[in-house]
Amino acid sequence: MKRYLQIVASLAALMLPATSAAWAEPAKGGVIDVATIGEPPTLDPMASTADLVGIVTQHIYxxxxxxxxxxxxxxxxxxxxxxxxxxxxxxxxxxxxxxxxxxxxxxxxxxxxxxxxxxxxxxxxxxxxxxxxxxxxxxxxxxxxxxxxxxxxxxxxxxxxxxxxxxxxxxxxxxxxxxxxxIGTGPYMLKDRKPDQYIQLARFDGYKSRDGEPNGYGGARKQYLDEIRFVPVPDANTRVEGAVAGQFAYVDSLPVESFDKISGGKTQPIILKPFGWPVFVLNTKQGLNSDIRIRKAIQAALAPNDMLLAAFGSKDFFAVDGDMYPEGFAWHTDVGTDAYKPDGDTEAAAALLTEAGYDGKPLRILTSRQYEFHYKMAQVAAEYLKAAGFQVQLDVVEWATLTKNRTDPALWDIYITHSPFLPEPSLTGIMSDSSPGWWVSDRKHQVLEAFNAESDPAKRVALFADVQKAIYDEVPAFKVGDFNALAAQAPTLKGVRPAPWPYFWNAYLEGN
The missing domain is CATH 3.90.76.10 (Dipeptide-binding Protein; Domain 1)
Incomplete structure (x- = not known):
């Protein structure tokens, strides 16, 4: 893992503010292909919380x-x-x-x-x-x-x-x-879209960049590239092979076990550590999970340790952690996490099922193989849930179908997704009453309203502990743990700053 540690160290250096010298104007020109996990369900970022939608459309709007x-x-x-x-x-x-x-x-x-x-x-x-x-x-x-x-x-x-x-x-x-x-104001505009082939963006010559230097998603947004093409590559192994062959300038969301293989190929592995958290979202609106005892049984049955090991292979790429934010984040607290059992508790889960009068109705888990780690976690989760007494139905669909189906509460009981560690906890999907999962309760409203009404940062940190405890007590979702993300980048592509939603303004092709 020495190579892994070198990459993480170089990533930290890449995240430092760009200096004036580093941002001397490169030559304009060139087209890049960016491999994504699939076809976005929409190009309207208001209408979707999918990261894939945000990655593409942040260049347009x-x-x-x-x-x-x-x-x-x-x-x-x-x-x-x-x-x-x-x-x-x-x-x-x-x-x-x-x-x-x-x-x-x-x-x-x-x-x-x-x-x-x-x-x-x-x-x-x-x-x-x-x-x-x-x-x-x-x-x-x-x-x-x-x-x-x-x-x-x-x-x-x-x-x-x-x-x-x-x-x-x-x-x-x-x-x-x-x-x-x-039609937006962004540095690139939509030129063409061929479903399941590519989304082609072209430089908007009328764009007005902010002054100054690049600063995360803020600051200057320069348009060195002529065009950016987002290419859907739903199969994870195909994305890996494309990265090794140098077929793409950037490849998003790669299985972390492919790190060594990519290191020996024509693109460079990029690791974001920690990236975020996989999460099982529970449908509290209707069906099995409208019963808190069923949700508690799921919480008890799941074994994060084995789920994460199956999904990521090595502890270099994950941490078994029930805190909503890991150490190092202002929001970090362990309040309420006693219910997070790294190896699960099958007996407690079975007792809760008996108490709930569970009648064998299938627990429907909605997942996708485009994020391969979602699917691997689903497989392990299904076995632990069966051991507790659940009948389990895995519904494996394309990611675009998943993002559509999760809006219909009649179609699922759990869906699997993930999120970066967001800078504001209230941005997390379950905090919205209308987000799929539809967590609505007096307890939620009480703790969240107190948290959101407070402007003092230190007091908000303390109040977030109450929010986290409510999440564990009412189980609208199950945080599996923390994980690192892997992407790959061509050595000729410069100016890309590692980010949870990769962006390509300020990017350029060396020697163009």
Whole structure:
């Protein structure tokens, strides 16, 4: 694993702020192919929380704010940080000037208001914000004011995320549902889409970059590449072979056990450590998991240690950890995690099933092989659940089908996904009442409202412990552990900063 440690060390160096010398202007030109885990179900990032949708569409659309390299909030389409009233109820946001949409029209406050109203109507995170937003008004053509019903600390983070995203689009397109005109303000615009073949983006010559240097998702966004083509490669082994052969400039979401094989190929392995957490989301709305005793039985039956070992092979690539955020994150706490049993507790699970009067109805687990580690965890989980007394049905589908089916509570009991460690806990899908899983309870609302109403960072950290305990007590989801992610990058592709949602503005081809 010496090679592995060298890669992790080099990754840490890559995450340092770019210097002026490092960002001397490269030559423009070139086309790159980026291999992704499949075909995105939509190019409307308001309508989906799928990471794949965010990865592609963040090049086309932009939000008012984004995240810098330290996961702080940074202006993007906003000219500056908002002016917040002393009572925390009014956010006055100045807008950038001279910003154009891909159709050549200028962005103004009418576009922002129409876009945010659409976001509050159709995006899960927008619906979450809509519960506390009283009004959004124009101050003038280049400023808007958001009025809240009560203080809401996560607002700017919700406005910054790239999935279920508060993208700004022309006001005349905001009534489209689903979105049919894919026009944003981003550095690249949609040129062509051949389903299951590629999504082709081309440089938008009218793009106005922010000044300064690149800073995470914030700062300057330069368009050195002529085109970016996102190529769906659903089979994990095919992605690995493509990485080894140098078929792609960048390959996302590779099985970590392929690290050594990729190291000997034509692309370089890139590891993000820690990347995030695999999660089993439970359907609390209807079916088996509407009964808390069944959810508790699942929680007791699952064995994270064996699930993670099957999914990632070596402890270099995972950690058995029930805390929602690992050590090193401000939100780290172990409150409530007594229910997290690394090796499971079959007897306790069986007793809970008996108490619930379980009648043998199949527990339907919705998963996909495009993220191979999801599927491997599902296989191990099924065996532990069977040992506890469950009948288990594995429904293995394409990722695009999974993201569609999970919106229908009649089709599943558990679906498997994963998430990076998000900078704001309230961005996590289960925090929204309307997110698939549909966790709604008085306890949730009580602890989450207290957490979201508090603006003091230290006090919010303490209040998050109550949120984590509610998650463990009510089991809307099961965190399996922590994991590292593996990608591959061509040695000629420069300027790419490792990130949970890889982006290719500021990227260039050496020697182009």
């Amino acid at each position: 932009e939000t008012l704010y984004t995240f810098d390299k330290d996961w702080g909030i940074a202006p993007l389409l906003a000219a500056d940080m908002p002016q917040i009233s002393p009572d925390g109820l009014a956010y006055t946001i100045p807008l950038g000037t001279g910003i154009k949409f891909h159709d050549g029209s200028d962005m103004n406050s009418a576009d922002v208001i129409a876009s945010l109203q659409r976001w509050m109507k159709i995006a899960t995170r927008g619906k979450q914000a809509a519960e506390v937003i009283a009004a959004i008004d124009a101050v003038d053509d280049h400023a808007v004011k958001i009025i809240l019903k009560k203080p809401f600390a996560p607002l700017l983070s919700l406005l910054s995320l790239n999935n279920a995203a508060a993208i700004i689009i022309p006001s005349e397109n905001a009534g489209q549902e689903p979105l049919t005109s894919f």
